Amino acid sequence: MNIPFIGEVPSDIVVAWIISILLGGFLFSWVTKAGKWQVIMKYAQTTHHRKIGVMYLLLAVVFFIRGGIDALFIRTQLAVPENDFWVFQSQKYNEVFTTHGTIMIFFVAMPLLIGLMNVALPLQIGANDLAFPYLNAVSFWLFAAGGVIFNMAFFFNAAPNAGWTMYTPLATDTFTTEPNNNYYILGVQVSGLGTIFTAINMIVTIIRLRAPGMKLSRMPLFSWSALITSVLILVAFPVLTIALLLLMFDRLYGTNFFMGEVGDPVYWQHLFWIFGHPEVYIIVLPAFGIFSDIISNFSTKRVYGYTSMVAALALIGLLGFMVWAHHMFTVGLGSMANTFFAITTMLIAVPTGIKVFNWLFTMRKGIVKIRTPMLFALGFIPTFVIGGVTGVMLAVAAADYQYHDSYFVVAHFHYTIIGGTILGSFAGIYYWFPKMTGKMLNEKLGKWHFWLFLIGFHLTFMPQHFAGLNGMPRRVYTYMWEDHIFLLNFVSTIGAFLMGASMLFFIWNIYYTCRFTGGAAADPWNGRTLEWTVGSPAPEHPFEPMPRIDSLDAYWYAKINKKQLPEAEDVRPSPIAVETFQPVLLAGVIGIMSIGFIYGWLWMQIVGAGASLAFFVIRSLTDERKRVYEREEEL
Amino acid sequence: MKKLLFLPVLLLLAGCNIRALHPASDTAATLTDLIYLSFGLMMLVFVVVMVLFIYYLRKFREKAYNVHHIPLDTRENKWFEITWTVLPIILLTILAVPTVQATYELTSSSAGNVDEAPQQAVEIQVTGKQFNWRFTYENGKQSMNELVLPVGQKASLRLQSEDVIHSFWVPRLAGKIDVFPGKVTRLSFVPNEKGTYQGKCAEFCGAEHTQMRFDTRVISEGEFQEWLKQE
Ligand code: HEM
Ligand SMILES: [Cu+2]
Ligand SMILES: [Cu+2]
Numbered sequence: 001m002n003i004p005f006i007g008e009v010p011s012d013i014v015v016a017w018i019i020s021i022l023l024g025g026f027l028f029s030w031v032t033k034a035g036k037w038q039v040i041m042k043y044a045q046t047t048h049h050r051k052i053g054v055m056y057l058l059l060a061v062v063f064f065i066r067g068g069i070d071a072l073f074i075r076t077q078l079a080v081p082e083n084d085f086w087v088f089q090s091q092k093y094n095e096v097f098t099t100h101g102t103i104m105i106f107f108v109a110m111p112l113l114i115g116l117m118n119v120a121l122p123l124q125i126g127a128n129d130l131a132f133p134y135l136n137a138v139s140f141w142l143f144a145a146g147g148v149i150f151n152m153a154f155f156f157n158a159a160p161n162a163g164w165t166m167y168t169p170l171a172t173d174t175f176t177t178e179p180n181n182n183y184y185i186l187g188v189q190v191s192g193l194g195t196i197f198t199a200i201n202m203i204v205t206i207i208r209l210r211a212p213g214m215k216l217s218r219m220p221l222f223s224w225s226a227l228i229t230s231v232l233i234l235v236a237f238p239v240l241t242i243a244l245l246l247l248m249f250d251r252l253y254g255t256n257f258f259m260g261e262v263g264d265p266v267y268w269q270h271l272f273w274i275f276g277h278p279e280v281y282i283i284v285l286p287a288f289g290i291f292s293d294i295i296s297n298f299s300t301k302r303v304y305g306y307t308s309m310v311a312a313l314a315l316i317g318l319l320g321f322m323v324w325a326h327h328m329f330t331v332g333l334g335s336m337a338n339t340f341f342a343i344t345t346m347l348i349a350v351p352t353g354i355k356v357f358n359w360l361f362t363m364r365k366g367i368v369k370i371r372t373p374m375l376f377a378l379g380f381i382p383t384f385v386i387g388g389v390t391g392v393m394l395a396v397a398a399a400d401y402q403y404h405d406s407y408f409v410v411a412h413f414h415y416t417i418i419g420g421t422i423l424g425s426f427a428g429i430y431y432w433f434p435k436m437t438g439k440m441l442n443e444k445l446g447k448w449h450f451w452l453f454l455i456g457f458h459l460t461f462m463p464q465h466f467a468g469l470n471g472m473p474r475r476v477y478t479y480m481w482e483d484h485i486f487l488l489n490f491v492s493t494i495g496a497f498l499m500g501a502s503m504l505f506f507i508w509n510i511y512y513t514c515r516f517t518g519g520a521a522a523d524p525w526n527g528r529t530l531e532w533t534v535g536s537p538a539p540e541h542p543f544e545p546m547p548r549i550d551s552l553d554a555y556w557y558a559k560i561n562k563k564q565l566p567e568a569e570d571v572r573p574s575p576i577a578v579e580t581f582q583p584v585l586l587a588g589v590i591g592i593m594s595i596g597f598i599y600g601w602l603w604m605q606i607v608g609a610g611a612s613l614a615f616f617v618i619r620s621l622t623d624e625r626k627r628v629y630e631r632e633e634e635l
Numbered sequence: 636m637k638k639l640l641f642l643p644v645l646l647l648l649a650g651c652n653i654r655a656l657h658p659a660s661d662t663a664a665t666l667t668d669l670i671y672l673s674f675g676l677m678m679l680v681f682v683v684v685m686v687l688f689i690y691y692l693r694k695f696r697e698k699a700y701n702v703h704h705i706p707l708d709t710r711e712n713k714w715f716e717i718t719w720t721v722l723p724i725i726l727l728t729i730l731a732v733p734t735v736q737a738t739y740e741l742t743s744s745s746a747g748n749v750d751e752a753p754q755q756a757v758e759i760q761v762t763g764k765q766f767n768w769r770f771t772y773e774n775g776k777q778s779m780n781e782l783v784l785p786v787g788q789k790a791s792l793r794l795q796s797e798d799v800i801h802s803f804w805v806p807r808l809a810g811k812i813d814v815f816p817g818k819v820t821r822l823s824f825v826p827n828e829k830g831t832y833q834g835k836c837a838e839f840c841g842a843e844h845t846q847m848r849f850d851t852r853v854i855s856e857g858e859f860q861e862w863l864k865q866e
Contacts, residue, residue: 091842163839169816170799170841265800265815299695302708308716330802330811330837332820335742339735346727346734350720356684357719363691366706370696378692385684389677396730398737399669401810402655405802405837469655469670471806473837476845483833484652560705 012087013157020155045579047133049118050538052140054436056115057429061507063107063147068500070100075460075496078489081481093477094161098184099154101164106188107147109283109417112425114143114198117226117286119538120432121202123531124220126211126543128574131204134583134624139194139201141587146191149594153183160184163475165276166247168258168268173251179598182251186594189244190587192237199233202226209575211530212568213549220529220552221296221303224310225289228317229282235321236278243271252600266331273324281320284416285313287424288355291377294427295359297527298374299366302553305358312351312358319348329400338397345395352388356381371525372446376427379454380419387415390465405475408468411461418457426453426506433513434520434536442517445509452502459495463488528556533565546571578624586615654806659832659853662809662824665737672733676726741810756791756823757784757859763794763801763814763836766843776863780849782834784826785859791823802838805851811837826853 031037043051073096077088088096118136122129130136153159158180162171171181206227210219219227247268249255256263296303303309325333325341359381368374390412394400403409426449433441467488472479479485523532533555534542547565551557558565593608595601656671658664759782760771770778782805784790794803794814801814803822812822836847854862 090845094839094842094844167800167839170839175799175841259816301706304709305711305716308711330813332742332813335739338742339738342734342738343731346731349727350723353680353719353723354716357687357715360684360687360691361709361715363695365709366695367701367704368692368696381688382685385681389681392677392727392730393670393673396669396673396734396737398734398741398810399666399673401741401812402666402670402806404811405839466653469653469806471654471804471833471835473804473835475839478845 009157010087010092012092013155016155042579044584045581047129047137047577047580047583048540049122049130049133049136050436052136053115053118053120055140056111056118056143057436059144059147060108060111060115060425063103063111063151065503066151067100067103067108068503070096070103072496072500074100075493077477078479079493080490081479081483081486083478089477091161094163094475095154095159095180097475098160098163099150102150102160102184102188104417105164105279105283106191107143107150109421109425110191110195111143111147112428113229113283113286113421114139114195116290116425116428116432117198117202119436120428120531121223121226122205122209123435123534123538123542124223124529125206125209125214126530126547126549127205127209128541128543129577130201131208131575132201133575133577134580134619135197136201137580137583138586139197141583142194142197142590143191145587145591145594146187146189146194149190149591149598150183150187153180153187158183165272166268167272168247168250168265171247171251171268172259174259179600182248182598185244185248185251186598189241189248190590190594192240192244195233196237196241199230199237202230203234206230209572211543211547211549212570213554217307218549218552218554220289221292221306221309221313222286222289225285225292225313228313229285232278232282232285232317232320236275236282239271240275240279243268243275246271248597252597266328269328269331270324273327274321276327277324278317278320280413280416281316284420284424285317287380287420287428288313290424290428290431291359291380292362293529294373294377294431295362296553297431297525298369298371298377299363300369300526301362301366302528303358304361304364305354306552308354309358312354315351316348319344319351323348326395326397326400329397330404342395342397346392349388349392349395356385356388371430372441372443372450373427373431373525375447375450376423376430379450380423380427383415383419383423383454383457387412387419390415403468405473406468407464407472407474410474411464411468414457414461414464418461426450431525432531434524435531435534435538437514438520438535438537439513439517440520440524441513442509445505445512449502449505449509452498452505456495456498456500456502460492460499461495463491467492528553530555540577541574576624576628582615582619586612589615654833657807659828659830660808660824660826662741663807665741666810669733669737673730676730680723680726756789759790759792761792761794761803761814762797763803763840763847764797765799765841766836766847768803768834768836768847768849772863774863776866782849782851783859783862784851784853785856786826786829786853788856789823789825792821794820794822799840800838801836801840801847803834804837805832805834807832808851808853813838826851829853829855 031040043055046052073088077083077085077093118130158178160181160183162176162181166181166184169175206223246257250257258265258268292303292309322344323341325337326345329338370378394403394409394412430441430446433439467485470483470485472483472485479489520536522535524536525532530547531538533547546568548568554565589608589611593605593612596604596608656667658667758773762769762771768780770782792803794812795818796814796816798816802811803814804811808826809822809824812820814820830853832851832853834849834851836844840847
């Protein structure tokens with residue numbers, strides 16, 4: 001390896017430290033000069049769903065930039081055959097694709113969607129906040145702590161390097177001895193805990209806090225998708241928790257779950273994919289929900305086939321648990337297992353197809369208004385269909401012996417994840433931006449963002465199908481002239497930089513909008529659902545008085561009949577907001593404990609665990625509702 | 636729409652000899668047929684969706700005269716919904732039948748009973764190891780990163796790893812089969828064309844996974860016997 005070193009440390013890390021310190025200093029002085037410390041302190045103590053949602057989104061965008069820079073390093077190294085770009089060969093390249101994949105899944109896709117759920121879900125169903133505001137803050141700060149732990153790894157020259165799938169035995173301490181992969185285990189574990197809490201919170205909110213009259217059968221589709229995704233999280237994430245725990249024991253305490261005489265590396269693959277496949281539906285179903293709402297909104301029409309849309313969501317969720325071994329066709333599980341999983345996988349295409357046709361028929365006979373959120377929804381349909389059809393091709397078990405672990409798969413899952421989750425999150429951000437900030441993102445910059453991103457996207461990933469079929473395995477840091485995949489890779493690299501450029505428009509748009517514009521109306525898109533009845537940005541107690549709902553899209557029908565939504569009387573008490581630093585501090589000490597585990601420092605583990613326990617005790621002894629109840633009794 | 640334009644262009648650029656679509660063995664030929672079949676069926680789906688998409692988008696896009704109109708709600712049509720549920724099921728059935736067939740045929744020969752070695756096959760031990768391949772022939776001869784096979788004869792490989800998981804892949808001859816420590820997997824195929832084919836490790840296996848490549852040389856029976864005797 002010819003890693004350029006500066007002193008003892010590889011040069012990429014030195015550069016990263018310098019840039020981070022400069023940026024940190026700049027941010028610090030800017031915040032001080034603008035007198036924003038108060039705002040930051042307020043956000044650090046908040047339990048309000050909109051503010052927490054905005055923090056999720058902000059952090060997700062930061063991580064998206066990190067993961068995106070990783071992607072550009074990958075694409076630069078692969079631009080031409082036998083390339084030697086900077087340090088990104090061998091183990092360094094492995095670190096870069098591992099952090100890219102992990103960050104994109106756990107620290108970008110998840111928080112983008114959870115952030116949007118936080119912002120929009122209570123508003124859509126007429127709840128004044130999530131059911132457990134304190135728990136919500138804990139969720140967010142655990143996610144943040146996990147993200148910080150994971151991203152720290154790189155700065156200490158210890159980025160994880162076994163792929164985001166952490167296949168054993170490579171990921172056990174026999175083959176990767178350094179602390180690198182401990183960072184993955186602890187970072188993902190801590191943020192995963194937060195995700196599980198969020199799921200509980202969402203489910204309880206939807207069950208308990210819908211506005212009077214909003215039966216489940218009148219709930220907007222985004223809320224439905226949030227409900228089903230939360231159920232999937234509640235079932236799938238504990239499997240990941242357990243898998244990571246077992247791997248941690250293998251790495252730290254010498255157990256042998258995943259190798260040796262009694263253990264088996266294939267156990268890991270089963271556990272990982274029993275979590276992992278539902279995970280891909282966890283990150284795509286909310287995007288489906290966003291698109292359903294947006295397509296209906298901007299086609300000026302009720303969504304087509306509401307009932308079958310809900311049924312399809314549920315069916316996809318259910319089937320999602322029965323297909324995990326399609327990631328393991330080449331393991332040699334036997335013809336019986338392979339055909340079973342091939343067929344269940346193909347079956348998922350049916351409800352997905354139903355959804356696509358329902359979207360198309362929502363546009364039919366409507367009046368389609370092309371604003372930026374709708375543009376992303378329109379870009380989604382062909383893109384996701386390409387990802388879907390290659391998915392069916394991959395389900396053909398025998399043919400998958402060719403596609404598996406090749407660039408064909410890389411192309412496939414980027415078509416589904418970027419086409420679904422990322423386009424969906426962008427659409428959602430443009431759509432609900434007024435609810436978050438009280439401002440409207442600029443349409444012109446939004447269009448630039450969209451077109452550059454979409455064109456860049458197809459340029460990047462369409463050629464990868466062919467590179468894969470031509471024998472290019474994934475996770476390789478170079479290839480040769482005689483592989484005949486140079487042009488395909490070169491085009492792909494150009495596309496990646498176009499996508500990078502499009503993100504500049506997006507970030508400029510956010511900055512420009514927040515700085516120079518103001519005053520969005522409560523209902524700027526002529527919306528249909530409840531979030532558009534409340535002010536922009538959404539106030540702390542949006543539904544006072546509480547509306548009564550008598551149909552799907554009740555607000556819309558009230559509008560066109562020139563009526564007000566009726567007021568409800570029998571309202572459930574709202575969740576109670578508190579201001580507290582406890583969630584941040586709790587996440588902080590759990591972070592400290594995790595570092596203790598990563599480096600095997602027993603004293604640090606004990607300090608962190610003791611402090612975390614103390615927080616549990618404090619929390620068990622406080623009840624912020626008491627105050628409110630007492631006040632109510634006095635009245 | 637834009638995307639559709641450069642699809643054929645890329646196909647041309649890539650040259651028409653994409654390895655997985657240019658089989659040089661019976662097994663690979665089965666896979667190629669399956670790839671084409673599934674691609675064809677799926678293109679049908681894609682085209683239908685695109686036609687509806689473009690047509691509806693042009694027809695129902697907001698026009699100057701209807702900006703302030705409010706379209707009527709349409710009721711769901713049972714027959715439409717049945718159509719787009721049943722048609723995909725039919726398409727998938729068409730795809731599922733050969734899938735099951737091929738999967739049974741190929742998988743039982745690769746992951747099936749390890750002990751019953753097929754007669755008249757060239758038996759080869761394949762050992763994967765960070766980061767190279769070792770091939771051991773029946774007469775004890777060994778070669779590194781070069782697999783030599785006689786044309787027209789069944790090659791029967793038993794694969795095992797000495798460390799982590801690898802995956803054996805020669806796109807023009809067969810699909811992948813994973814290579815595990817402590818467990819034997821099998822792969823067999825009949826190469827039917829002489830030539831040298833690229834082989835690669837397809838399961839990420841550590842620092843130099845990229846370099847874990849090998850060549851497969853398919854030569855005539857006579858040359859093969861000759862080669863076996865050398866050294
Ligand atoms: C922004 C543009 C993006 C580009 C140019 C890009 C590029 C790539 C490339 C080239 C690889 C293959 C690395 C290899 O096999 O050696 C890869 C892997 C991956 N990407 Fe992306 N990607 C992008 C965005 C995303 C997004 C948004 C997600 C998910 C939300 C994502 C998730 C993944 C995952 C999970 C992997 C697998 C990592 C692994 O093999 O462990 N990517 N990406
Ligand atoms: Cu899957
Ligand atoms: Cu390998």
